[in-house]
Amino acid sequence: MKFVDEFRDPAQVRALLARIGRLVDRIGGTRDRPVTIMEICGGHTHAIFRFGLHRLTPEGLEFVHGPGCPVCVLPMARVDDCVELAQRPGVLLTTFGDAVRVPGTRGSLLQAKADGADVRIVYSPLDALELARRTPGREVVFFALGFETTMPATAAAVLQAEREGIANFTLFCNHITVPPPLRALLQDPDMRLDGFVGPGHVSMVIGTEPYRFIAEEFHRPVVVSGFEPADLLQSVAMVLEQIAQGRAAVENQYARVVRPEGNPRALALMDRVFEPRDRFEWRGLGEIDSSGMRMRERYAAFDAERKFGVGYGAGRARPAPESDGCRCGDVVKGAMKPPACPLFGTACTPQSPVGALMVSSEGSCAAYHQYAGLREAAE
Numbered sequence: 001m002k003f004v005d006e007f008r009d010p011a012q013v014r015a016l017l018a019r020i021g022r023l024v025d026r027i028g029g030t031r032d033r034p035v036t037i038m039e040i041c042g043g044h045t046h047a048i049f050r051f052g053l054h055r056l057t058p059e060g061l062e063f064v065h066g067p068g069c070p071v072c073v074l075p076m077a078r079v080d081d082c083v084e085l086a087q088r089p090g091v092l093l094t095t096f097g098d099a100v101r102v103p104g105t106r107g108s109l110l111q112a113k114a115d116g117a118d119v120r121i122v123y124s125p126l127d128a129l130e131l132a133r134r135t136p137g138r139e140v141v142f143f144a145l146g147f148e149t150t151m152p153a154t155a156a157a158v159l160q161a162e163r164e165g166i167a168n169f170t171l172f173c174n175h176i177t178v179p180p181p182l183r184a185l186l187q188d189p190d191m192r193l194d195g196f197v198g199p200g201h202v203s204m205v206i207g208t209e210p211y212r213f214i215a216e217e218f219h220r221p222v223v224v225s226g227f228e229p230a231d232l233l234q235s236v237a238m239v240l241e242q243i244a245q246g247r248a249a250v251e252n253q254y255a256r257v258v259r260p261e262g263n264p265r266a267l268a269l270m271d272r273v274f275e276p277r278d279r280f281e282w283r284g285l286g287e288i289d290s291s292g293m294r295m296r297e298r299y300a301a302f303d304a305e306r307k308f309g310v311g312y313g314a315g316r317a318r319p320a321p322e323s324d325g326c327r328c329g330d331v332v333k334g335a336m337k338p339p340a341c342p343l344f345g346t347a348c349t350p351q352s353p354v355g356a357l358m359v360s361s362e363g364s365c366a367a368y369h370q371y372a373g374l375r376e377a378a379e
């Protein structure tokens with residue numbers, strides 16, 4: 001298949017759904033004890049809802065939404081640190097659109113902006129660097145976040161700043177990596193997952209090898225998937241096929257984009273600028289070893305934590321509690337569905353989000369709200 005229409009072809013989708021139905025029957029999935037497949041990536045969650053795949057697949061199969069949205073898993077304390085940075089005199093804080101609306105314990109960056117902080121939305125770290133070039137009298141901080149997908153671009157901006165000797169550009173680095181939280185989820189004794197649909201964009205950078213531990217240590221199948229309906233259904237069928245055969249391996253449905261070895265140039269860029277932190281806090285998952293990245297010592301001059309003495313750079317790790325009634329943590333862990341949160345669709349909506357999962361365009365609460373709607377929430 002080469003063109004997008006082929007990935008949305010009704011005949012193809014019907015054939016895949018029939019194959020999934022047969023496999024679920026063969027495995028013995030039922031409404032009461034469904035086969036559970038976690039889609040790790042928030043982009044997949046949105047595709048599942050956008051195309052209504054959760055309604056088309058059999059009752060004996062359940063999609064569980066994973067932690068694959070970087071805005072959703074950003075803990076309150078890091079948002080607080082960022083708000084504090086934005087309020088420093090002389091600081092011009094830049095970030096992506098989703099991030100400005102994520103609530104911390106003392107409000108969001110958007111609220112800080114309304115209170116007078118200079119917070120600006122950019123579309124790439126290079127836009128932030130350009131602002132630093134144009135405003136040499138200001139300290140331009142880029143609130144960097146995202147998985148391995150966005151890390152190479154941030155690293156490239158730092159290297160460019162170094163080449164040009166730009167001294168008023170720093171990162172508040174919140175980059176995170178996908179494999180460590182998956183290990184944490186699999187080690188949770190309450191977690192019951194039968195297989196994984198692996199992230200397409202992250203895997204474009206890291207390849208398929210980093211998921212091998214899921215198959216070898218935890219005996220769960222992983223299939224890296226594209227984002228069109230036929231991609232996702234084919235990936236689900238491949239996961240089910242493995243379960244039915246009693247196998248667990250890492251397979252690549254998205255071979256038109258993802259190579260087993262990933263993108264060596266992007267990996268080299270990341271490795272040059274970033275190194276793993278010992279621990280990093282995730283909203284809902286707590287602190288996870290080696291799951292967050294920080295800037296290497298060589299690039300300390302571009303590290304906002306070191307330069308301004310905030311967050312981990314100031315020796316601070318202070319978990320902040322979630323808002324009353326908020327169940328973001330349980331949703332991120334796949335332990336409950338968004339409509340089960342008492343705030344869903346009432347106190348918490350995309351227009352007035354209480355939790356990060358309702359803010360981000362990849363958040364599962366936002367996906368339920370936008371595509372499944374309140375009718376499904378009430379079912």
Ligand code: SF4
Pocket residue numbers: 325326327328329331338341342343344345348349353354355356357358359365
């Ligand atoms: S409805 Fe809001 S508060 Fe509840 S889990 Fe979702 S984002 Fe969090």
